[in-house]
Amino acid sequence: MSEESGPGHPGYRATVSALALGQLLCWAALYYTFSTFVLPMQQALGWDKPTLMGAFTLGLAMWGAGSYAAGAAIDAGRGRALMTAGAALAGLGLLLWSQVSAPWMLYAVWALLGAAMAMTLYEPAFNVLTKRYPLRYREGITTLTLVGGFASTLCFPAVAALQAAFGWRGALAVIGAVLLLAIAPLHWWALGGPAIVAAPASHDEADDATLHEALHEPAFWLLAICFTLHSFVQAALWAHVMPAFAAKGVPEGQALQVLVTVGPAQVAGRLLYVWLGRGWSLRVIGAVVMACLPAAMTLFALSRSLYALLAFAVLFGMANGLVTIVRGGLVPEYFGRTHVGRIGGAMSGIGLLARAAAPLSMAWLLLVVPGYREALLGLALMGVLATLAFWRARPPVASAPR
Structure with a gap:
């Protein structure tokens, strides 16, 4: 059997390309953008830097705490739903972030965004590819990391342009809409249907x-x-x-x-x-x-x-x-x-x-x-x-x- 999906479903290259684009935008939105919004939020809301950094720290902690549950969902065959829901949750979280007016609201938003990180950033995509394409997962992982490596390069000029055009709240709303309306459907499409894979003949799952x-x-x-x-x-x-x-x-x-x-x-x-x-x-x-x-x-x-x-x-x-x-x-x-x-x-x-x-x-x-x-x-x-x-x-x- 070939490492391609069934009729009407994306094959290996399309799946890897779509997931790579998702990694690029999710890393840019969820991990790198935070520092670019610190000064605008301080100026607009008057909050000190420790308050803002505490929200990001909470997000990172939620990312770590949610990693096992995300992995278990992939092992149970729910990788498509997990990564789609993760991108949608990320988009929703950014839209909510654009509306915060009190520190507790920012912390609640970053609890959601931390969960979205656990559902989207690298590890889930690696695990999905490993299970779907056992002969080529190393190649796929390399491609994802190559494309994802440009996330910081993309993030800073793009966010600066969005903030100049729409302000910091508008910039967050635009980024959230992209994840919710583009990346979530892309994940759903890319992981559609069971992958038909050629597993190594010597491989026994019992081992x-x-x-x-x-x-x-x-x-x-x-x-x-x-x-x-x-x-x-x-x-x-x-x-x-x-x-x-x-x-x-x-x-x-x-x-x-x-x-x-x-x-x-x-x-x-x-x-x-x-x-x-x-x-x-x-x-x-x-x-x-x-x-x-x-x-x-x-x-x-x-x-x-x-x-x-x-x-x-x-x-x-x-x-x-x-x-x-x-x-x-x-x-x-x-x-x-x-x-x-x-x-x-x-x-x-x-x-x-x-x-x-x-x-x-x-x-x-x-x-x-x-x-x-x-x-x-x-x-x-x-x-x-x-x-x-x-x-x-x-x-x-x-x-x-x-």
Whole structure:
């Protein structure tokens, strides 16, 4: 059998293309737009920054808390309904956000948007592709991350143009309408009908680990520790990156020059994987990717020259770009595809909760260390521990035929 859907339903390429467009717009709307609305909301509503940041933190926490339930729904065959409802909920949440007038309303909105994140951003799409197209899911995951990598590039100029034309409330309403009226129907269409797949002849679903069995494997916990530390370091850095540059005495113009390098480096890392890395073991690729993180953080902690900081941006961007591919491919490779939603959701949920806690934890750390240099070296140490945990996470013996 071919890896195409039945008559009247989209095939592999159409499904991947539609999901990639959905990832691009959902990431832009749900993850990157928040910072662009902070100043307009402060000016219009008079709320302080901690109040606003608390709403986003709640959203990130809800994202982590909802990941397992989203994965379980996909394992139960409800991926189409989940991703469609997630895009619709995201659109509704943005429309409600455009009408907030009190902090409790913003927090209620971000609780909804956090649930929408768990239903749409990367992990659900990875799991749906893994279950529908077992021979080509790695290729599909790579495509989704390549397209999704441009979300930040799209977000900032698009939101600036919308705010200039419609104000911040109108901009939110337009973005919400796009998700509700375009992306939700696109998800419904892309995942229509049962996929007819050619599963490997040697694959037996009975060999695949359940979540209960995975939780008893050292590999699960080592990978969970690895990806949790990676998420923590990434989130802590992004939350404090501009104050860290200021503490170094780096001019704002140079700091922005460094930061805009991260996005292209992220996409470049994924393209490099497409061109050169597909024949490599994900475990080898992952070890290299993980080692880039502590190297990048050490460079950032100890350097002030522009060239060294640009090297940091390249290493950090490539690590962030490729870790998503590694995580998405390694879970089914180690534990099988049958329960990939629950296993991947549980693993990513732990990391997402750490991401939500990272900005505040970094602030607390700065109260007990001399300054940003020492705090960043602490993040580098976390990166070393993540690398060691990844390398010790050997595939379970039963995963070999998968």
